[in-house]
Amino acid sequence: MKRSSAINRKRIANYLRKYWTLYLMLSIPLAYFVVFRYIPMTYVQIAFKKYSIVKSPWEMPWADNNGFEYFIKAFRNLDFLYALRNTLLLNFLDLVLGFPAPIILALLLNELPFPRFKRLTQSVAYLPHFLSWIIIAGLAKQLFAPTNGMINIALNRLGFESVPFLNDPVHWVFTYVFLGIWRNVGWNTIIYLAALTNINPELYEASAIDGANRWQNIRYITLPGLRPTIITLLILALGQILSSEFDRPFALTNPLVNSVSQVISIFVYRYGIRGLQFSLTTAVGLFQSLICVIFLMAANALAKRFGERGIW
Amino acid sequence: MVKSRRTKAGDIGIAAICLLLMIICLLPMLNVLARSLSSSQAIIRNEVLLWPKGWNLEAYKFVLTDSKYTWSLAWTAILTVICTFVSMVMTTLCAYPLIYRDLKGRRLFNTLILFTMYFNAGTIPHYLLYKDLGLLNHPLVLIIPNSLSVFYMIIMRTFFYSIPDSLRESAEIDGAGPIRILFSIYLPLSKPVLATLSLFYAVGRWNGFSDALMYMNNRTYHPIQLLLYNILNAITSIEIQTQEGFASAPGLSDTIQAATVMFATVPILLVYPWLQKYFISGATLGALKD
Incomplete structure (x- = not known):
């Protein structure tokens, strides 16, 4: 049991040594998609709320x-x-x-x-x-x-x-x-x-x-x-x-x-x-x-x- | 195989239709070119069709000596270069890692990215986000929010897929890492698609104006298309004066409008013939993948 987890850890380490640069590269476009495509989706709730300039969309009161x-x-x-x-x-x-x-x-x-x-x-x-x-x-x-x-x-x-x-x-x-x-x-x-x-x-x-x-x-x-x-x-x-x-x-x-x-x-x-x-x-x-x-x-x-x- | 007389007549008929279509494509541009080179009296007298009457370059002199217009041209050119560079870097950073089939999480990333193609939060949520991020009225709002197109990323990735894996594997055996492989194998082999996508991004930025209209109130940073819109929609030359600071002579407005349209068109017409062969291959690639 112990040995296999050690092998696993080694495999993961090897994998990361080989591919960490790929994740680093991908992190930039992924951050872009999160910020400019997914976060705006959380703003969609404004459609159901009374807009207030001082509050975040999560804190705005619900509309009638x-x-x-x-x-x-x-x-x-x-x-x-x-x-x-x-x-x-x-x-x-x-x-x-x-x-x-x-x-x-x-x-x-x-x-x-x-x-x-x-x-x-x-x-x-x-x-x-x-x-x-x-x-x-x-x-x-x-x-x-x-x-x-x-x-x-x-x-x-x-x-x-x-x-x-x-x-x-x-x-x-x-x-x-x-x-x-x-x-x-x-x-x-x-x-x-x-x-x-x-x-x-x-x-x-x-x-x-x-x-x-x-x-x-x-x-x-x-x-x-x-x-x-x-x-x-x-x-x-x-x-x-x-x-x-x-x-x-x-x-x-x-x-x-x-x-x-x-x-x-x-x-x-x-x-x-x-x-x-x-x-x-x-x-x-x-x-x-x-x-x-x-x-x-x-x-x-x-x-x-x-x-x-x-x-x- | 000998063609029958009927088939030959058909061929010539089709060629004639194509010729007519070409004329329809080019006619508006020739007409406006002729108007921009004509005297305004000739335009008012309905004499200008496809050939300039009362030849003069006043309108062009007028536009070229207007500092607002020349600044806008320069700014849009700078903006286009920056945007194209940023977009190409972003597109490569997104497309390249996703071609590694054994990359863990690849399916999840793909789904996350593709979903944004089908569902869009809409204009106002984006506007409010930029407001919260302090991007509103900042020049960066014209660069960052649309710096990555999922569709173009897919085109680039499809092109990368067409490069044999064995090339990459042999480089890996020689001890090259992903970044080295990208720069020494993938990018040099992908010149056609890089040229195509650069052109698409550049044309998109050069032609774009709605982001500036919505998110940029500072007229200094308005791209050329928005200035053009304001000029074209100023009904009289007096309105042009007050709106855009043109010190216009009365009666020139028709030729000036024509000249400003030509000025914004010419850069496209200049690069178009040189880059044609690239973008057709690129568009075909995108089509085949679909």
């Missing part, structure tokens, strides 16, 4: 209605209800119009028989992904300006009326979605193009012998080859249905379209950081995070039920 006071307040707040609707609306349109776009572009690029031209197209299409939303908003403002923007000048010269792309709620929503596609469609093809390289080329050779045309190739070889990737990305996208970007709506909005552009992240910024209603906005943030996790898990479970791999 069994702590759910601020959730009730949020759902009675018209600004929040609008933000909720706008978030769902914009994310839904992004999903319906934006999700298929990179798949279509990847199929196009895959069918393109000129390799150098294909590379050029890819390089150009990836570029907008590297521009910030502020810059894109600046570009859009100039391009879509109602009187002297290029698009409206062109429309006028062709005999059409000017279109208020950014200054009318309905047009703004579609401009918003279009700019999202413009920025990310090229970049998002990378994943699909990588998946396409994994499709066995013998399948195409066999289909050529059978005399299949382009559409049949796409329908029976390429799309089935992309299926797992599409499903994975769809799960992740569904998990994001209630998440809200901040940069994009914040940069693109203007006072004329506030009724559709104020999403949850902007609500939190306006009511929390500018308005100092910390309990209310923490409750809103918690609601949003929880819904996101639930949607992600539900989408994943659904995919697994239909025999797909899922994301975990």
